C-alpha cells in the first residue's frame with residue numbers, strides 16, 4: 001500500500017476518472033495481485049468513518065452504557081416522581097429528602113429514555 005501519482009485510472013470507490021493525481025495504491029494478493037486505486041478524498045472519508053466509529057465506541061462503549069443503565073435501575077423509583085411538597089409539608093428534613101429522591105428519580109427516568117430503556121411511565125403529581 002502506498003501513495004502514487006496516477007497517470008490515468010478510476011477510483012475503486014467513487015468511480016471517478018483520475019489523471020495525474022495522488023492516489024492510494026493497494027495491491028491485492030487475493031486477486032492475482034491486481035492493484036486497487038482509491039482517490040485521496042475517498043480514502044479520507046473512509047478514515048473519518050473509522051475514526052468516528054472508534055470515538056463513538058470509546059464514549060458510549062458497552063461498559064459505560066451498562067453503568068448508566070444500572071444507575072437508572074437503582075435510581076428510578078416510579079412512585080417518587082409524583083411527590084410534591086405537600087407530601088412532606090411541615091417536616092423540613094423530609095421535604096429535602098423527598099425532593100432529592102423525586103428529582104433523582106426524574107433524572108433517572110430521562111437518562112433511561114435516552115438510553116432506550118423500557119421503563120414504567122412516571123407517576124405525575126396530582127394537583
Ligand SMILES: [Zn+2]
Nearest residue numbers: 011014039042
Ligand atoms: Zn474516490
